[in-house]
Amino acid sequence: MRRVNPIPVVAIGLIGLVALMAPWLGLADPVRIDVSNRLSAPSWQHWLGQDEVGRDILSRLLWGARSSLTVAILSASIGCAIGTSLGVLGGFLGGVVDLLTIRAADVILCFPPLLLALLVVTLLGPGAATLVPVLGLVFIPGFVRVAYAGVLSVRHQEYVEAQRALGVGPLRIMLRTVLPNIGGPVLVQFSLAMAAAVVLESGLSFLGLGVVPPAPSWGLMIGAARQTMAQTVLPLLWPCLALTMTVLTMNALCDAVRAAVDPHGTPPRERRWKLPALLPGLPFGAASSLSVNGLSVAIETRTDERKTGEVRPVRSVSWQVAPGETLAIVGESGSGKSLTGLAVLGLLPPVARASEGAVHFEGRELLRLDEPALRRLRGGDIAMVFQDPMASLNPVHRIGRQIAEAIRVHRRVSRAAAWREAVALLARVGIPDAAHRARSFPHELSGGMRQRAMVAMAIANRPKLLIADEPTTALDVTIQAQVLEMLAELKAENGMGLVFITHSLPVVAEIADRVVVMYAGEIVEQGPVAELFARPLHPYTAALLSSAPPEDGSLPHAIPGTVPLPQNLPAGCAFAPRCAMSRPQCEAAAPLLEHAGPQHATRCIRWRAMAADPVVEAASA
Numbered sequence: 076m077r078r079v080n081p082i083p084v085v086a087i088g089l090i091g092l093v094a095l096m097a098p099w100l101g102l103a104d105p106v107r108i109d110v111s112n113r114l115s116a117p118s119w120q121h122w123l124g125q126d127e128v129g130r131d132i133l134s135r136l137l138w139g140a141r142s143s144l145t146v147a148i149l150s151a152s153i154g155c156a157i158g159t160s161l162g163v164l165g166g167f168l169g170g171v172v173d174l175l176t177i178r179a180a181d182v183i184l185c186f187p188p189l190l191l192a193l194l195v196v197t198l199l200g201p202g203a204a205t206l207v208p209v210l211g212l213v214f215i216p217g218f219v220r221v222a223y224a225g226v227l228s229v230r231h232q233e234y235v236e237a238q239r240a241l242g243v244g245p246l247r248i249m250l251r252t253v254l255p256n257i258g259g260p261v262l263v264q265f266s267l268a269m270a271a272a273v274v275l276e277s278g279l280s281f282l283g284l285g286v287v288p289p290a291p292s293w294g295l296m297i298g299a300a301r302q303t304m305a306q307t308v309l310p311l312l313w314p315c316l317a318l319t320m321t322v323l324t325m326n327a328l329c330d331a332v333r334a335a336v337d338p339h340g341t342p343p344r345e346r347r348w349k350l351p352a353l354l355p356g357l358p359f360g361a362a363s364s365l366s367v368n369g370l371s372v373a374i375e376t377r378t379d380e381r382k383t384g385e386v387r388p389v390r391s392v393s394w395q396v397a398p399g400e401t402l403a404i405v406g407e408s409g410s411g412k413s414l415t416g417l418a419v420l421g422l423l424p425p426v427a428r429a430s431e432g433a434v435h436f437e438g439r440e441l442l443r444l445d446e447p448a449l450r451r452l453r454g455g456d457i458a459m460v461f462q463d464p465m466a467s468l469n470p471v472h473r474i475g476r477q478i479a480e481a482i483r484v485h486r487r488v489s490r491a492a493a494w495r496e497a498v499a500l501l502a503r504v505g506i507p508d509a510a511h512r513a514r515s516f517p518h519e520l521s522g523g524m525r526q527r528a529m530v531a532m533a534i535a536n537r538p539k540l541l542i543a544d545e546p547t548t549a550l551d552v553t554i555q556a557q558v559l560e561m562l563a564e565l566k567a568e569n570g571m572g573l574v575f576i577t578h579s580l581p582v583v584a585e586i587a588d589r590v591v592v593m594y595a596g597e598i599v600e601q602g603p604v605a606e607l608f609a610r611p612l613h614p615y616t617a618a619l620l621s622s623a624p625p626e627d628g629s630l631p632h633a634i635p636g637t638v639p640l641p642q643n644l645p646a647g648c649a650f651a652p653r654c655a656m657s658r659p660q661c662e663a664a665a666p667l668l669e670h671a672g673p674q675h676a677t678r679c680i681r682w683r684a685m686a687a688d689p690v691v692e693a694a695s696a
């Protein structure tokens with residue numbers, strides 16, 4: 076958080092302090108009448124003069140400030156607490172909760188605030204005790220709307236998904252991740268509510284429905300001074316000035332607070348740094364393996380009002396990853412590789428579900444686990460790193476705190492111990508001056524450091540398996556190489572299995588032991604990385620290899636066409652429309668995944684021709 080502009084803080088502090096100290100400032104009695112000196116001009120005894128019945132205006136002004144500020148703070152706080160809670164619950168949980176909270180807010184919003192307050196105060200009678208709950212009720216819908224809109228904008232942000240991936244529960248996500256991220260708009264709404272409460276209190280008092288006379292109030296003062304404004308305007312001027320200045324100061328204060336809590340600022344210049352040697356590691360658990368068998372993901376579609384259909388963007392995918400092994404899943408956008416990774420951890424978006432297959436990890440079938448069991452697993456034994464660390468890290472919390480939180484979700488350690496461990500993890504992933512960097516916000520770090528921080532968070536609970544979804548795509552080549560090197564070091568050091576999802580074959584060559592190539596939701600080829608690179612047995616793999624940027628700087632060969640959408644898959648081979656080796660029989664029936672070697676499989680009916688001479692065959696096609 077940056078420094079708050081001190082000017083509105085000091086100004087509002089002075090107003091509050093003076094109002095609070097009114098009984099001890101030696102002021103005249105605010106209700107003592109002195110008719111013989113009515114409407115007197117300012118004097119040494121009465122600095123701002125006397126009102127229409129001779130009461131001291133300065134005293135009534137300061138005592139009136141106590142009434143106005145008390146009503147404003149209490150009513151805005153009530154509206155903020157109830158409205159924000161309802162908005163967050165409705166936005167985050169959705170469904171019936173969403174319907175109830177938002178519709179209830181809409182019903183209240185149908186009534187103009189002043190009319191609603193007038194109606195209730197007329198029914199219940201005037202007085203500050205009535206004003207506070209009434210104004211609180213009037214402010215609730217505004218807070219509901221602001222909080223609801225804020226939650227909708229952040230609930231599918233990657234840093235919220237990343238929290239789910241770490242196994243954090245919904246209540247904790249709402250309180251620790253969502254709420255701080257909507258703090259800015261809620262604070263602005265709070266300032267508006269406070270200012271509106273001061274104005275509404277004065278307006279209702281002016282109408283005789285607010286503070287009960289003879290108790291001082293700015294609204295009562297304005298109402299009384301209006302009667303005598305033909306004789307002198309000073310009794311009218313002072314409460315109007317006090318009201319205006321207070322409202323403006325409140326708005327300025329909350330703008331200043333919002334500017335301070337807004338985490339998005341200009342990031343520091345990218346710094347180049349050397350990958351240091353890893354620090355002594357924390358003990359990792361015994362390594363295990365993951366087995367995915369026949370996994371399919373289905374998305375329900377609605378073709379018209381009555382008919383629903385289903386598309387399957389991932390179909391019958393099977394692979395295994397052994398302890399200490401790196402399995403790369405490679406393919407273009409739309410190939411289904413990321414959905415496969417999300418399905419393994421039960422993190423599919425609400426519209427998608429794992430419709431077939433099984434995922435086994437340490438004797439447990441993950442697709443059958445309930446959400447609490449999956450939460451214990453995520454961020455614990457299996458961790459995930461997402462593509463964009465800026466979007467995956469919570470922008471309003473310090474890096475060290477986020478890592479410490481990830482530790483405390485899964486282990487009973489004190490805050491201090493978790494913080495120390497977070498600093499050690501940051502050092503371990505190669506962040507220089509880790510103790511200092513742990514106190515940084517995400518926007519204060521370079522892209523490479525943020526990705527390292529994400530990896531530190533993912534390995535915080537010593538996972539046996541790490542799923543990394545395009546973790547280097549957003550990084551430049553140098554930083555990308557450093558992150559890859561770091562992942563390889565961590566894996567070698569701890570026997571952690573690694574599933575590396577990427578669209579880049581050069582990255583695969585650098586890091587993977589085995590590779591799975593996906594196209595249009597299916598595995599089209601899989602095998603050991605050296606064998607697959609030397610002898611691709613599917614035209615799509617060969618096309619991906621030739622589309623990688625050549626080392627001599629010449630232009631790569633782009634693959635013509637695009638990946639078909641799941642709802643528009645061809646009847647035969649899905650790659651046929653883009654395949655240079657396609658034959659009529661390729662379009663007759665979908666090819667099966669065939670073994671082309673002990674560990675090598677391909678989904679192409681012409682793989683034998685490719686195996687005989689891939690270059691000649693591809694050229695002659």
Ligand code: SF4
Nearest residue numbers: 648651654661679680
């Ligand atoms: S089956 Fe036919 S169309 Fe499909 S990849 Fe093989 S050669 Fe190309």
